[in-house]
Amino acid sequence: MGMLAYIIRRILLSIPIIILISIICFIIIQLPPGDYVTAYAAIVANRGGLASQQLLELLRTRYGLGEPVYVQYWRWVSGFPRWDFGIAMSINDTPVVDLLRERLPLTLILNFLALIFIEAIAIPVGVFSATHKYTLMDYFLTFIAFVGISVPGFLLALLIIFFSVFYFGSQYIGGLFSPEFIAAPWSWARVVDFIKHLPIPVIAIGIGGTAGTMRIMRANTMDVLNQPFIQTARAKGLKERVVIYKHAVRISINPIISRIGVYLPEILATEMLVSIVLNLRTIGPLFYQALISQDMYLAGTILLIISVILIVGNLIADITLAWIDPRISYE
């Protein structure tokens, strides 16, 4: 069979799930009263414009309004392979495709960095906590972990702004660039500025997940360290460091790495909230704006896209895991 067949099989299995999700998203789109055209007219009126009858008729045909539900669904979905995701009514009719192209890279970068942040911090700290359990440091870290799980991401983002404005006098009110770089073309200096601004959102997104993962890592490592084979390793005369890192951690890390796919939706959700508060140009704020202006077509489309991203991410994580871990069979 082999790796390739495994990958293909996983991809094929995801397709029905994506279809089901698209149906759910379509249901959400249809939930509020009124249809696409009435919503469009309302939004255009809101921003003081006028929608011509011709345009409304065109939209009516495009989205199959007045025809049975499954036709409307098909009209909506069939655009996707052509990269036609509709237009964003609340943002001056910009094609959604352009908005996505603008915001997708940053979304992926932030989420990926947050994931790395979580794993890079939680795993070593968790191991440390387990090996020094019941010490003062352990209690301290445990307490911090609990606080980390309890402070919601958006509140944390607010607090960060608060502290940076009050105590550090900075002008940071969100966004990822200093004022002079916002509209500037890409240059080396702009990249540096970007990197300098990254830690704040990444930390805000990552802290919650770090706290939780740290606790799990600690519990896992403590369990593994109680096992007989660790005793054997020690009795063999291996250095403690080798015992812990080469043997114990490799086992205790497994559940965490294999569940990365399960964490992804949470990380994305936190990223969405933090980005809304900090005004970052990712998909989250776009989703939020669509909801606020009752642009349900945009919201549903984004929801579908988010889900596809998550499924793809899950797939990549699982494939990487299968590749690394020799125990997983491809059958």
Place this chain on the structure above:
Amino acid sequence: MVFEKIKNLVKHYRKKSPEKNNEEYKELSPKQLMWRKFIKHRVAVGASVILIIFYTMIIFAEFFAPYSVNTDHIDYLSAPPDRIRFIDSEGKFHIRPFVYRRIGERDPDMLRFVYTEDKSKKDYLSLFVHGEEYKMFGFIKSNIHFFGVDEGNIFIFGTDQRGRDLLSRVIFGGRISLSIGIIGVVIIIFLGSIMGTISGYYGGLIDNVIQRFIEVLRTLPQIALWMALAAALPPALPSTYVYLGIVLILGLIGWTALAREVRGKVLALRRTDFIFAAEVSGASFGRVMFVHIIPNVSSHIIVTATLIIPEMILGESALSFLGLGIKPPMTSWGLLLNQVREVQVLKHFPWLLFPGLFIVVSVLCFNFLGDALRDVSAP
């Protein structure tokens, strides 16, 4: 003499029997054992106390809050918190705490209100003061408030831009935020247990279908679903219906985690002898489920539920913070935080962040409690 010997023998043996030794053997039921184990988690006990205080305060909110939820104090717009003092400007110490009466003036330069204390007027705090009238639970009419000042005002958390006392709003807001947690979790317990039990007990096609459905539901980020459904609520919907809608939304999406846990446990229980015996004796599915299975998974359900409550609270706070959740005239902690979304407001009126503290403390307490319960019920 033989009689003597017999008496001594009997005495000797009687001494050795347990009743004569001053040891007392008590038999403790499993419940009592669990309670003792729970008490040992000092932090969780403290957390429970805090939660009991919170819930008591919100049940009798009208009594504990010095003012009612929407009273505007137009002389005290955006006032910072009052400083409770014990030592006055002359250095005298008073047993009774007091606040100075404050006067608000508009600063001509910045067009904001500046409050100066009038050190000549002291307002002493009292318990059980007569304040605004209220009707608690719709029929208890009173005007006695837990604490307050007889003349003047006391704003322990300051006021908002309409001059409403933040402490009162926090207490009334807590009513919404904390009750949504409880009601939502009841829905989840119901839905999750039933789905999980059906899934685990019957297996086969039903199990497969339910599991796929749960998988699909879990691929979408919970918050995004909550947001979308909350935004789909008609904008003209009155406040109470919005509350119900939010609770339903939180519950209908959040049950999947509990269902999976219950299913796992039910799968394990299915193979046990006593379930087999019940089935063989002809017990109906309902009987097996309610009399045999559910009591055995109940401890697991309680632990998971306790850990889901904070998710509900955070979810409602996030939704209301974004303006998609609770609507005025009701208020919740998340909605109170909505006031500070703009940085300017945050910069000038930072005391408006207090509701966030309550969110964090509640969530923290529930997490500690759930952790301890998990410890206690783990075999």
